[in-house]
Amino acid sequence: MLTAPFEYRRAERVEDVIEWLSDETRETKILAGGHSLLPLMKLRLATPAILVDVSALRELQGVQEDGEVLRVGAFTRYVELARHSLINQKASLLSQAANVVGDLQVRNRGTIGGSLCHADPAADLPAAVLALEAQLVILGPNGTRRESAEAFFMAPFVTTLGRQEILAAIEIPLSTQNARSTYLKRPHPASGYPVIGVACLIDAIHNQTIGTARLAITGIASTAFRASAAEAQLVGGRLDAETIAKAASTAAINAPLDDDEHTEYKQQLVQVYVSRALQQVAAQED
Numbered sequence: 001m002l003t004a005p006f007e008y009r010r011a012e013r014v015e016d017v018i019e020w021l022s023d024e025t026r027e028t029k030i031l032a033g034g035h036s037l038l039p040l041m042k043l044r045l046a047t048p049a050i051l052v053d054v055s056a057l058r059e060l061q062g063v064q065e066d067g068e069v070l071r072v073g074a075f076t077r078y079v080e081l082a083r084h085s086l087i088n089q090k091a092s093l094l095s096q097a098a099n100v101v102g103d104l105q106v107r108n109r110g111t112i113g114g115s116l117c118h119a120d121p122a123a124d125l126p127a128a129v130l131a132l133e134a135q136l137v138i139l140g141p142n143g144t145r146r147e148s149a150e151a152f153f154m155a156p157f158v159t160t161l162g163r164q165e166i167l168a169a170i171e172i173p174l175s176t177q178n179a180r181s182t183y184l185k186r187p188h189p190a191s192g193y194p195v196i197g198v199a200c201l202i203d204a205i206h207n208q209t210i211g212t213a214r215l216a217i218t219g220i221a222s223t224a225f226r227a228s229a230a231e232a233q234l235v236g237g238r239l240d241a242e243t244i245a246k247a248a249s250t251a252a253i254n255a256p257l258d259d260d261e262h263t264e265y266k267q268q269l270v271q272v273y274v275s276r277a278l279q280q281v282a283a284q285e286d
């Protein structure tokens, strides 16, 4: 399986990338880790004429605290997300999700920007960024814009990213840095992608009453989604067996699933995995 011929360009300036992406005569694609793009090219499902390597762009690099947010460059690889001390301390949910993506080879090459822009409905990281209520920093011909992760994912493999736009960074609010969290995944035995993945973040430090509850689910619907009704049910309660069972059941009933022969099975998955994720969080120390 060989790709169609293409021209390789290594970008030194973000302005050049934006200009190259505007070429309407030759399809131009950004190359990050290549772990989604190159398989598509080998299958000839994508045949870009130009690939732009963005690994040298400083706008896409680095992990730092920036005021009220943790800024994670779009070119940060999974392996760095999993190991970086700042991410471990301030947004551990992202480290946990990155740590279970694919295998070591995938984690050594794949980037958070590539994963989010590819928008595979079965990818792990969309659930984590939804639960962290991240903002995506996007550069384009009209400057910089910010979009919530919730608004970014529109449909399978479709985002709000314009043709000439580049995802530069992911900003994670530090307001939940002390919350308990877990990412629980049932990997497909053949592919390793999640059959279901549940990102769970609970702020229950105030006398065990839940102040913030976030549940984001990937793998089973057309995009990753927040289980909002279940979250609302959790807030103000305590993480006991009864509350967990009710929330898991609410998440299953309200999951935005296609109506087909798999619906019942997927609802069952949601119920079991939301329940297990909440139990894991309940067992964590403050």
Ligand SMILES: Cc1cc2nc3c(=O)[nH]c(=O)nc-3n(C[C@H](O)[C@H](O)[C@H](O)COP(=O)(O)OP(=O)(O)OC[C@H]3O[C@@H](n4cnc5c(N)ncnc54)[C@H](O)[C@@H]3O)c2cc1C
Binding pocket: 029, 030, 031, 032, 033, 034, 035, 036, 037, 038, 039, 054, 060, 074, 075, 100, 101, 102, 103, 106, 109, 110, 111, 112, 113, 114, 115, 117, 118, 120, 122, 123, 124, 125, 161, 165, 166, 167, 168, 191, 192, 193, 194
């Ligand atoms: C064997 C295997 C197993 C895998 N298992 C899993 C798994 O368990 N869970 C999981 O979530 N994923 C899995 N993946 C997918 C993997 O996570 C990919 O790395 C990821 O989806 C894409 O990231 P990338 O950096 O490789 O992006 P690329 O493949 O380089 O790019 C993907 C797309 O995003 C665009 N793009 C990249 N960066 C930017 C940017 N900064 N701005 C705008 N557009 C951009 C590209 O143009 C392209 O369209 C697996 C892949 C393989 C090959």
